[in-house]
Amino acid sequence: MMDSEKMFWFKAGWLAVGLLSACCGLPAEPMDVPGNVQDVYDSLWTNNQDVAEQTLMVPFLQHMQFGDLQADNYVNFMIQDINYVLKVTDMLREMAQKVKSPDDLQTFMENRYQSYKQFAEMMLKQFNLNSLPDIKPIPAMEKYLADYKAIMENEKPIFFAVSLLPCSRLWMWIANQLKENYCNAYFIWKKNNMHGNPEKHYKDLLNKYLKKPDQITRANEIFRQQMQNEKNFFSASLEE
DSSP states (O other), X not given: OOHHHHHHHHXXXXXXXXXXXXXXXXXXOOOSOTTSOOOHHHXXXXXXXXXXXXXXXXXXXXXXXXXXXXXXXXXXXXXXXXHHHHHHHHHHHHHHHHOXXXXXXXXXXXXXXXXXXXXXXXXXXXXXXXXXXXXXXXXXXXXXXXXXXXXXXHSOHHHHHHHHHXXXXXXXXXXXXXXXXXXXXXXXXXXXXXOOOHHHHHHHHHHHHOOSHHHHHHHHHHHHHHHHHHHHHHHHTSOO
């Protein structure tokens, strides 16, 4: 291995624990009674919380909670996450350029792009990288990114917004569920992911533009698909 590659992995091993990370079963049918005013934002989570519960139990997160997760597993997870953040940032840049109306949806895409871009730059800086390294995505991550791209290319823009939400909601929920204390080497992951406000960015937008039954059904399918992709990523990060 070249000296530069050794230095990268050495630094990655030390930085991984302290770095804030970014971010399918059959779709559940929406539970709200037809005809009622539906809070789509909340129902998407409620209808698919079973996937969140399953994700919490995967070995990677359980060993993180116990504090005995091997550093190599966490480093590999972080490297995949860097790739995820940078690729989704690229897709958001494209969406911010493509979506011209309505104004609030265009603003959403631009704001999410700027947020992801800032976070991506921070991750690269933390790892002393100038650009995306040559990272080979694991199959679970490859499928996750491919699903994002398919949604971007084949669905209406509002559904790309839906596809982003599982990462925001799931990671915060997991962080709050993990039973860790300050003595746990991975407590920083919990601490850094416990707080957030995805409702601020998503709730009004989704409730405004997802009103018809077929729209809500499709949103639920996409949300569940992306929740499953999150679960698969965590699962693949430590296979026992």
